[in-house]
Amino acid sequence: MSQDADPTTTPYRPRPTLHDVAAMAGVSIKTVSRVVNGESGVTEAKVAAVRKAIHQLDYRPNVSAGALRRANRRTSAIGMVLEDLANPFSSALLRAVEDVANQRQVLILAGSGDEDQDRERALVRAFSERRVDGLIIAPVGEDQGYLRTEMEAGTPLVFVDRLPQGLLADSVLSDNEGGARAAVHHLADAGHRHVAYLGDLQIIPTAQQRFAGYHRACLERGLPWTPSHHLHDLHTVDEATEATIRLLGSDEPPTALFASQNLVTIGAIAALQQLGLEESVALVGFDDFPMADLLKPRVSVIAQDPFQIGRVAAELLFQRLDGDLGGPRRLVLPTTTIPRGSGEIPPRTRR
CATH class of the missing domain: 3.40.50.2300 (Response regulator)
Structure with a gap:
């Protein structure tokens, strides 16, 4: 490799400016500015010279500075x-x-x-x-x-x-509370009375709304209210996996899971697979995710858009x-x- 091509020895060159373009094209800075901003009043010969200089120098206009000069001050x-x-x-x-x-x-x-x-x-x-x-x-x-x-x-x-x-x-x-209600009703329609809730961080408003929907649906269907089946603050796949394994290994495990966020759903799936219960414990997740329809069983979800x-x-x-x-x-x-x-x-x- 030649010295000129070696990036460790090539000297730093600052970005070309309007002054550089103007000097190469042999025109004023104001003329270059007019060409760059698409304004009229510049001869074809000068436009061609400015564009040629821009190409040769690889000049790139300062969009932010241009925006400050425009009447609406938009930066796009x-x-x-x-x-x-x-x-x-x-x-x-x-x-x-x-x-x-x-x-x-x-x-x-x-x-x-x-x-x-x-x-x-x-x-x-x-x-x-x-x-x-x-x-x-x-x-x-x-x-x-x-x-x-x-x-x-x-x-x-x-x-x-x-x-x-x-x-x-x-x-x-999204209708978070309504979606959570729909999930619990769906599981209840399949015959489940012991539906666990796997939730995200309790400080997150959407998690609060989804737990409220879960609570409301349990009341509407007369399902047992079992605090040990309410798992909160599961914000990662690993946290959800570990918590679900502990839940399903408890003395009174649920027969169905409602996972209130897509990463929590993935963690619950990992737990079910590790325990060999993916065909035995029902699962509905809030949020769709890639590959959900390719797993076995395919994952039922409450889909946002x-x-x-x-x-x-x-x-x-x-x-x-x-x-x-x-x-x-x-x-x-x-x-x-x-x-x-x-x-x-x-x-x-x-x-």
């Missing part, structure tokens, strides 16, 4: 703070927003909040410093009041999956950017029960 970028971009729910939601944004040639900047309010605030601050046009947030913690300054500055906010706390703003949610949530949230945000000044909206989207096999297993005789 939206910031998104989601729970965990690695989670299928978050990634599907992000993709739906991206699809809508692409139609408007708007860029998406996204990060994971990781159930950490400090992380949420840091991401919001970073996106705001980059002058994003709007924010879509899956809120964390008990206070989103700090975002009031963003709203007062004219930045549209749309919250997804969870309601903001301490702030009135647009939100797009993250693509629809993302699409509706993006369209609502763009309506605000287009000048809609109406009051805050709360849109609740229904869930769907998908019976695939695991939720239809009849109860076995309890030992």
Whole structure:
């Protein structure tokens, strides 16, 4: 390898600037700016010279600086703070927003909040410093009041999956309580009376709503209320696996499981497989996930529609950017029960 091609010896070269383009093209900086911004009043010969210089120098305009000069100060970028971009729910939601944004040639900047309010605030601050046009947030913690300054500055906010706390703003949610009720009713219809609840962190509003739906359905169907069958704060696959193994090894094991989050569902499946009970203990999970219909038995779920949530949230945000000044909206989207096999297993005789 020659010295010129060795990245360890190649000297650092700063990015080319408007001045560099102007010097190579033999025109003024103002002329280069007009060409870059697509303005009229520049001769064809100068346009060609500027474009040639841009190509040769690989010049890249500063989008943020250009936005500050435009009348509407738009950057054509939206910031998104989601729970965990690695989670299928978050990634599907992000993709739906991206699809809508692409139609408007708007860029998406996204990060994971990781159930950490400090992380949420840091991401919001970073996106705001980059002058994003709007924010879509899956809120964390008990206070989103700090975002009031963003709203007062004219930045549209749309919250997804969870309601903001301490702030009135647009939100797009799933019917968490109704979906949980449907799961328990589905298991009760299969003959189960001992249905356990496997829940996410109790501080998460959606987990609270799903447990409330579970509770309500148990009352509606007259099912025994057994606190030892209520497992909370299972936030990872491993935690859910270990807790489910302990539950099913107890003196009074349930005959059916309701897992209130997709990672918890995966952990419960792992436990059932380790114990050889996947064909004996019924399971319904809240949230669909990849491969759920390829397992044996196939996994019955209460499905949210993250693509629809993302699409509706993006369209609502763009309506605000287009000048809609109406009051805050709360849109609740229904869930769907998908019976695939695991939720239809009849109860076995309890030992």
